[in-house]
Amino acid sequence: MNRLIKGVRPRALVLLAVFAAALVIAPLFVSSYVLSVLIIVLYFAYVGQAWNLMIGFAGQLSLGHALFVGIGAYTSAALFIHFGIAPWIGMFAAVALSVLTGCIIGYLGFRFSIRGVYFALLTIAFAEFVLVIVDHIPWLGSTGGFFLPVANRDRIDLFNLRGSQIMFYYVILALTAAALVLCRLLLNSKLGLYWQAIREDQESAEAIGVHLFRYKMIAVAISSGLTGIAGVWYAFYYNNLFPETTFSTAKSIELILGTVVGGVGTLFGPILGAFILTPLGEVLTHLTEGMKIDGIKSFFWGVCVAAIVLFRPTGLWPWISALFGLDPRRGDKP
Template identity: 45%
Template sequence: MKWALAGGVVALVALPAVLSSYALTLFILIFFYGFLGQAWNIVGGYAGQLSAGHAAFVGVGGYTATMLSIELGLTPWVGMLVGGALAALLGAIIGYLGFRFGLRGFYFVLLTVAFAEICRVAVSNIDALGGPLGLYITFTGNPRQFQFQDGRVYYYIALALMLLATLIAWAIERRRFGVYLAAIREDEAAAEALGVNAFKYKMLAMVVSSFLTGVGGTFYAFYLFSLQPNTLFGIPLSVEIIIRPIVGGAGTLFGPILGSFILTPLAEISRRYLGQGGLYGAHLIAYGVLLIGVVLFLPEGAYPRLRRALARRAGATR
């Protein structure tokens, strides 16, 4: 397992040498959505608190870093941390309201969606933030401005983000924090009876998750050079964030990554081939069909099934 992992990382590091620019873009998106999925996985997967408004954190992070860069000339390398911190603050507010007042299941989903929508509408109506048209970033190619002539730099940054989030998830999983999150997900009252401060650990999970997602917002903004409230705060982005870990296996370490390797190419290919034929939302239909399939046949997600299959093969060859 360890060697397979190390081999996989080395292969991903070496890969840009042979990739076309289209394939490079595809991998950047796979890593970036893998990163966002992993960040969501901490609160949505491990802790089982279904946030359906994670786009709000992308938006807060992206807008913060962009505004700091445009208005104050602050480098996005620092801005991304400020953006992460503000996203974490928003996460703490949403978490406090949801967890303090015991909103579970659908009610928590609605709360998170409502917050993301409030942010979207608010930002659309604030002229200083560009209103509904959003903000545009002038391309300078200056690395200090998080801009690079060579697309491969974005590739490595996205890869590093995904690996960083996975490392954090791994560290959580191994510690008391991770065990407690799993217990809360399985049965919160039973966990409380065993000394688990469910409120505290759900809050922590939410803060870590929203911080990482906020950092991702900076990458999103400076990779695309533009921010629109409908894109950065919209429900479609929240769906993109959630669907990968769910298809790959929520609450597992590699689920979000596997989910991104399955879904991102699928979305891009259907967007490229069907979108040209005028079928713009076709990838959403594909998502829908795939999600139904996952719920019916792989309720735990693809990764747990893959792991069992690999374990069986390893057992058979021994």
């Protein structure tokens, strides 16, 4: 506990507590529509956190993170549908497979010193490769889609992850909170310091004895494992999986967009970004619904993202936290 809050301003702690409390009691007050938006927000915040661990902490850019969501989702769904294995148990297999895939990509990339843009393209290639393969596996529903039996929404069965929207809300909220705590602990640990050294200057880090390959692999493994867990939740929340909408590059971009907007490398960037982008998308949908013009929503969406990149290239969190005076002492910034 002490390590968690050390160096954080009291004001920031109070705000965080208020924010967390608001999220915990939110289902009592909001409509089912708002709750569904909050669920998506938290999902993106969680996955963003997992992605951020790789790029923001360890400096390794992945543009194929939808791959790990997809592997987690398909593994747990296949185990549930074909063998009736509950998601909490299937999750172990899902995470193992995600981590294994992440490690294969990492091994290939880091062993052969494929860096930066090339590594990013390698991750895209793997995601698209798996997309085409899953497209051709009838056991996983191929292009036609993979469906979980529709849940009885009245009875909450936490063990089988079948139940109401509120249950899914609390599960993803707990995951997001856990990811935040984990990232905070990792960032301030020795491991986190090694990562940041690699991110800032790989050559210097190697020169002072940081084992590049090992620590990059650990970053990929943790990130892909966390993302795989999100996949399990995703499969049981949506009950249907299609290769194209699960693995595609467009999906990977969607997953990382919030974090980039919120601020890569910051702890609250992924959360802030998700809380801005998802509602923004909803608002745009409502505003443009009446216009009956195809593509107008995505047009404004693209303009907003481009504007953020051009005018707030460090993301919004550093700017907002400075504005409200939430920054820790200088030099202690996570």
